[in-house]
Amino acid sequence: MTATGIGAPVRRREDFRFITGQGRYTDDIERPGQTYAYFLRSPHAHAAIRSIDAAAARATPGVLAVLTGDDLAADGVGGLICGWMIHSKDGTPMKAGAHPALAQGKVRYVGDHVAVVVAETLAIAKDAAEKIVVDYQVLAPVVDMNAAVKKGAPVIHDVAPDNVVYDWHLGDKAAADAAFAKAKHVTKIDLVNNRLVPNPMETRAAIGEYDGGSESFTLYTTSQNPHVARLVLSAFIGIAPEHKLRVIAPDVGGGFGSKIFIYAEETVCVWAAKKVGRPVKWTSDRTEAFLSDAHGRDHITHAELALDDKGRMLGLRVKTKANLGAYLSTFSSCVPTYLYAPLLSGQYDIPAIYCEVEGVYTNTAPVDAYRGAGRPEATFVVERIVEVAAREIGQDPAAFRKKNFIRKFPHQTPVIMAYDTGDYAASLDKALELIDYKNIGRRKRESARKGKMRGIGFSAYIEACGIAPSAAVGSLGAGVGLWESAEVRVNPVGTVEVLTGSHSHGQGHETTFAQLVCDRLGIPIDQVSIVHGDTDKVQFGMGTYGSRSGAVGMSAIAKALDKVIAKGKKVAAYALEASEADIEFKDGRFGVAGTDKSLAFGEVALQAYIAHKFSGQDLEPGLKEGAFYDPTNFTFPSGVHVCEVEIDPDTGVTRVDRWVAVDDFGVIINPMIVEGQVHGGIAQGVGQALLEGAHYDASGQLVTASYMDYCMPRADDLPSFKVDHTTTPCPSNPLGIKGCGEAGAIAAPPAVINAITDALGHEDVTMPATPQVVWRAARKAAFRTAAE
Amino acid sequence: MTTVTMTVNGKSVTANVDPRTLLAQFVRENLRLTGTHVGCDTSQCGACVVHVDGRAVKSCTVLAVSCDGASVTTIEGLANGAELHPMQAAFREHHGLQCGFCTPGMIMSAVDIVNRKGHDLDEHTIREELEGNICRCTGYHNIVKAVEAGAKAMGGTVAAGIAAE
Amino acid sequence: MYAFNYQRAKSVRQAAGLLAKNGEAKLLAGGQTLLPTMKQRLASPPVLVDLARIEGLAGIERKGRAIVIGAMTKHADVATSTLVREAIPALAALAEGIGDPAVRNRGTIGGSVANNDPSADYPAACLALGATIVTNKRKIPADEFFQGLFTTALDEGEIIVKIAFPAPSKAAYVKFPNPASRYAMVGVFVAKRGSEIRVAVTGASSDGVFRWTAAEEALRSRFNPKSLDGVAASADGMISDIHGSAEYRAHLVGVMAKRAVSAALGK
Numbered sequence A: 001m002t003a004t005g006i007g008a009p010v011r012r013r014e015d016f017r018f019i020t021g022q023g024r025y026t027d028d029i030e031r032p033g034q035t036y037a038y039f040l041r042s043p044h045a046h047a048a049i050r051s052i053d054a055a056a057a058r059a060t061p062g063v064l065a066v067l068t069g070d071d072l073a074a075d076g077v078g079g080l081i082c083g084w085m086i087h088s089k090d091g092t093p094m095k096a097g098a099h100p101a102l103a104q105g106k107v108r109y110v111g112d113h114v115a116v117v118v119a120e121t122l123a124i125a126k127d128a129a130e131k132i133v134v135d136y137q138v139l140a141p142v143v144d145m146n147a148a149v150k151k152g153a154p155v156i157h158d159v160a161p162d163n164v165v166y167d168w169h170l171g172d173k174a175a176a177d178a179a180f181a182k183a184k185h186v187t188k189i190d191l192v193n194n195r196l197v198p199n200p201m202e203t204r205a206a207i208g209e210y211d212g213g214s215e216s217f218t219l220y221t222t223s224q225n226p227h228v229a230r231l232v233l234s235a236f237i238g239i240a241p242e243h244k245l246r247v248i249a250p251d252v253g254g255g256f257g258s259k260i261f262i263y264a265e266e267t268v269c270v271w272a273a274k275k276v277g278r279p280v281k282w283t284s285d286r287t288e289a290f291l292s293d294a295h296g297r298d299h300i301t302h303a304e305l306a307l308d309d310k311g312r313m314l315g316l317r318v319k320t321k322a323n324l325g326a327y328l329s330t331f332s333s334c335v336p337t338y339l340y341a342p343l344l345s346g347q348y349d350i351p352a353i354y355c356e357v358e359g360v361y362t363n364t365a366p367v368d369a370y371r372g373a374g375r376p377e378a379t380f381v382v383e384r385i386v387e388v389a390a391r392e393i394g395q396d397p398a399a400f401r402k403k404n405f406i407r408k409f410p411h412q413t414p415v416i417m418a419y420d421t422g423d424y425a426a427s428l429d430k431a432l433e434l435i436d437y438k439n440i441g442r443r444k445r446e447s448a449r450k451g452k453m454r455g456i457g458f459s460a461y462i463e464a465c466g467i468a469p470s471a472a473v474g475s476l477g478a479g480v481g482l483w484e485s486a487e488v489r490v491n492p493v494g495t496v497e498v499l500t501g502s503h504s505h506g507q508g509h510e511t512t513f514a515q516l517v518c519d520r521l522g523i524p525i526d527q528v529s530i531v532h533g534d535t536d537k538v539q540f541g542m543g544t545y546g547s548r549s550g551a552v553g554m555s556a557i558a559k560a561l562d563k564v565i566a567k568g569k570k571v572a573a574y575a576l577e578a579s580e581a582d583i584e585f586k587d588g589r590f591g592v593a594g595t596d597k598s599l600a601f602g603e604v605a606l607q608a609y610i611a612h613k614f615s616g617q618d619l620e621p622g623l624k625e626g627a628f629y630d631p632t633n634f635t636f637p638s639g640v641h642v643c644e645v646e647i648d649p650d651t652g653v654t655r656v657d658r659w660v661a662v663d664d665f666g667v668i669i670n671p672m673i674v675e676g677q678v679h680g681g682i683a684q685g686v687g688q689a690l691l692e693g694a695h696y697d698a699s700g701q702l703v704t705a706s707y708m709d710y711c712m713p714r715a716d717d718l719p720s721f722k723v724d725h726t727t728t729p730c731p732s733n734p735l736g737i738k739g740c741g742e743a744g745a746i747a748a749p750p751a752v753i754n755a756i757t758d759a760l761g762h763e764d765v766t767m768p769a770t771p772q773v774v775w776r777a778a779r780k781a782a783f784r785t786a787a788e
Numbered sequence B: 001m002t003t004v005t006m007t008v009n010g011k012s013v014t015a016n017v018d019p020r021t022l023l024a025q026f027v028r029e030n031l032r033l034t035g036t037h038v039g040c041d042t043s044q045c046g047a048c049v050v051h052v053d054g055r056a057v058k059s060c061t062v063l064a065v066s067c068d069g070a071s072v073t074t075i076e077g078l079a080n081g082a083e084l085h086p087m088q089a090a091f092r093e094h095h096g097l098q099c100g101f102c103t104p105g106m107i108m109s110a111v112d113i114v115n116r117k118g119h120d121l122d123e124h125t126i127r128e129e130l131e132g133n134i135c136r137c138t139g140y141h142n143i144v145k146a147v148e149a150g151a152k153a154m155g156g157t158v159a160a161g162i163a164a165e
Numbered sequence C: 001m002y003a004f005n006y007q008r009a010k011s012v013r014q015a016a017g018l019l020a021k022n023g024e025a026k027l028l029a030g031g032q033t034l035l036p037t038m039k040q041r042l043a044s045p046p047v048l049v050d051l052a053r054i055e056g057l058a059g060i061e062r063k064g065r066a067i068v069i070g071a072m073t074k075h076a077d078v079a080t081s082t083l084v085r086e087a088i089p090a091l092a093a094l095a096e097g098i099g100d101p102a103v104r105n106r107g108t109i110g111g112s113v114a115n116n117d118p119s120a121d122y123p124a125a126c127l128a129l130g131a132t133i134v135t136n137k138r139k140i141p142a143d144e145f146f147q148g149l150f151t152t153a154l155d156e157g158e159i160i161v162k163i164a165f166p167a168p169s170k171a172a173y174v175k176f177p178n179p180a181s182r183y184a185m186v187g188v189f190v191a192k193r194g195s196e197i198r199v200a201v202t203g204a205s206s207d208g209v210f211r212w213t214a215a216e217e218a219l220r221s222r223f224n225p226k227s228l229d230g231v232a233a234s235a236d237g238m239i240s241d242i243h244g245s246a247e248y249r250a251h252l253v254g255v256m257a258k259r260a261v262s263a264a265l266g267k
């Protein structure tokens, strides 16, 4: 390992601009002549729009335009799309209701887009928006999933008269039923996976711009995947053809999934820019973010686990209702289906699994992928039911898990996935040691002496990352292929620019990707730059989500680097007057085997460009190579997280006292960055378990629409974490990387709830386990103990 | 319109502003110092923290006109030329940032903590003192380490810390 | 924010004059409540009268057995004041627990007391310590000042100038913060001066800060947390929201009161 190569904790190269205030986020950009957009949003959860009178708003000095859904329709601008087709059990396609960027005839959730005002200043736009008179016919809303599927519930989209988007299943029902028929013990649980609001600290923003001379558009936007945004805006929404639309995602202040999607606001900004003939800028405020960013999770689940007489798992049955909100967001349909059910085997050898999922419309904000997307929900089901099962049959939860772990690889689960490699027991053993499991009894007694209740909770998670190969996701309904692209441009002096389709919004690609280049080419890291986030520079790419940038994005770079080295060998052979077969590339030099003749990488680059030593017919001049990498399988990061909590039964306050994470991410490029990803994920997972929850009242108003009511994890809510790892390199990509971006968020929630329920001695705790929830549960525990 | 004059990062600036202009808007839009960020509407996230007369404040909750005559330091004014402030250096060294959006506010708050509580900060104090700064990326683990180290380093360069104000 | 006219007052008299001229004008103190409200367009005063430049409105002094705090004194200055820490450490600790450091660097005691947010901390201190709110017109005992949710005895155009807190022999404030906003979900201030015992509760009641007389009586016989065993606050009239039901808040009032008594006893 070199100081800047693979495995080194290289300090981040992007940090200088951020710590000195020179980051450049979308809202930092000011375009000449820029105007400001403000969206008038629905105050009602469900209403028909009889009419919109915008005359007074239009007449306000400084207002350039007031546009509504009618204007969109008149210009033939298409609706927002959902890019993953799911078929119901009976083979019928999912029921996707129309999703215009500005409401056409009806609003379906509080925050739905009714009109946009474009004005010289934001203040003028807001003032004018208040003058728009909308005549609403308020309709009964339905907020609760169970109520939405009842007969006679208000209908949100005519295409789905029962508010069911799809009724989907996966697995072999007969096999699962047979397993339950022979079970000695069946554990049953009911779970709610709470709705979350992603809340990257940078809110969404967009600047649309139109250049009449070249008839082309530019969109600056807070996107995790600018190419996908361009594709959707072009091919589906029809704003402009791809070669006339440039999408730039500059520095992006966190995404966690919520910036994958193509939303109404950026669509409208691009379209409106041409209408007003000036750049149109919109920056979400936090309240708008709460109302209209795609939310995450929101499942209700019943699960059953069948065990034999020795405590071996025989089968799992899961029935889930997933709230998809008022419209299908860009990838929403796949989250509670193909990103969820295939993970229900967890780390366990379960011969039969059957899962049914009903996707449901409600009058709430659309729900889509949020850090982990489907996999946290699956892990919550598996790790809660496994914990409860161990407790019910009186086995130690760690030993129970270990007994049921998959030990032989590759392992085909009954739910699509073929796990390639792993050593689950190794992670568990290490975690037990780090948390000092053998002394947990003593620590519990010490807490009890102080009047506190201590509990320990495990979570042995698995995730499927990379979200690829393309053929596999295509067969499951994806509208796109999920490979990644890279281009390596070697300049004549030997400096290197890597263009990647991955996008960094906190993950540190400018550092880790450069480490790979250093490692392969043997050149100093300051001679490498990473270019991303601009469709005019990078030809195409699928973006960053699903912990895929390492496993897929870097593999594409590795492949392109291999091509660069191969071409370099050809050039070197001419320059060194040797046979190509004799050229070796080592430590940044091309040498002739068995001699001391060699050229540095930069010298070969120069030779490639001056092309004096070879004829352009035999070898093309230049040194630039591209690659598209499509992996052979998903990757399967896994690990064990253990959490210890101490509860104050008088107030219900739960303090997370200890946290141990032992993850297997395969090969690690930069341990410092990987640990940072784990920390952040755990914080979000603890947030889900203890603090966060989006709450709509019965009329469909979002009660938690600001940080006054939506509880974000703060520094004093969390402990420091003990993070370690084990390694089984991933066999399905050339670098052996599995991915690390989502692990913490996936692993953490069941660990916390398992610890709380361990402390309380009963299972009746819902997320978020706020002080009130835990206090009630603690009282129940006290009554129970008193009754015994 | 109201006229304000203040010193920002050591330079005197005078401007005619609409009284409703917030200090955050003023530095971002009028002065184009976009390192100060806005992350919420309820004065809770701390992305906008700057120093006014040496004290940390949320610039999204202060009128620019209120700062007439004041001395304001933003994240852009913290480094001494090319030389990073010890707290900035500590954030980089300890990987106290990911997306970087909360970072300017975090660093400004961290410097303020040291100014008030000294150079020897324990984890508990740091976590409590960061109550007004929300980070969604880091889980705070490395921020806490960075603040602790930055505080110590500021002890070694007291002069630099004060000079920056 | 809606547009407004900004006026910088040089004296309390001038500020009062500006208020009198425009009935809808509002005073601007630290702005930590008013500005967020205006930003969300929930308030639209046509005129803001900034108190920040009025000389003598900020500052802390000791007058006999009382600590007198100027209306424009910032939370941070109360928290770190040696005078306050010596005479009424519970008050300094309360100030230290308001919001976060940046909020404490701007927010003022006058603004907080005038606003009388049902979840604010200072009202509990005023009531439990038997403070006197001194305005440009009169002196108002805390018992008469707080009149329910965001309502006070202040007349239109009346300005708080300072607040006088008689020092207790023992006192403590214990706050159970709302997990999200960190305002008080329940805050109990307990103060003992001679035989007089006052217990003030904030955050819990939908009528705002109140004195919990049952607890006061129980503590009068013996100032000890045990005296509160079996004394339960009623859930009637308690705030009920997603963070806590009325029942939970009532329970917390009891727990926080006991903890406050323990803390006052130095336990």
Ligand SMILES: Cc1cc2nc3c(=O)[nH]c(=O)nc-3n(C[C@H](O)[C@H](O)[C@H](O)COP(=O)(O)OP(=O)(O)OC[C@H]3O[C@@H](n4cnc5c(N)ncnc54)[C@H](O)[C@@H]3O)c2cc1C
Pocket: B042, B043, B044, C026, C027, C028, C029, C030, C031, C032, C033, C034, C035, C036, C051, C071, C072, C097, C098, C099, C100, C103, C106, C107, C108, C109, C110, C111, C112, C114, C115, C117, C119, C120, C121, C122, C158, C159, C160, C161, C181, C182, C183, C184
């Ligand atoms: C993030 C955050 C967290 C907070 N947490 C807490 C908390 O935990 N506990 C808590 O108690 N508070 C909390 N606050 C509120 C804070 O304490 C405010 O500072 C306080 O409520 C108002 O004081 P101000 O000086 O900022 O007043 P302003 O916002 O300027 O004014 C508030 C109101 O009082 C009026 N007013 C101001 N001064 C006077 C005067 N002298 N005479 C008459 N009327 C006057 C104004 O006209 C206005 O109506 C928090 C605020 C924020 C932003």
Ligand code: FES
Pocket: B037, B038, B039, B040, B041, B042, B043, B044, B045, B046, B047, B048, B049, B058, B059, B060, B061
């Ligand atoms: S923007 Fe100032 S506190 Fe959030």
Ligand code: FES
Pocket: A201, A253, A254, A506, B096, B097, B098, B099, B100, B101, B102, B103, B134, B135, B136, B137, B138
């Ligand atoms: S680094 Fe992204 S919010 Fe803190």
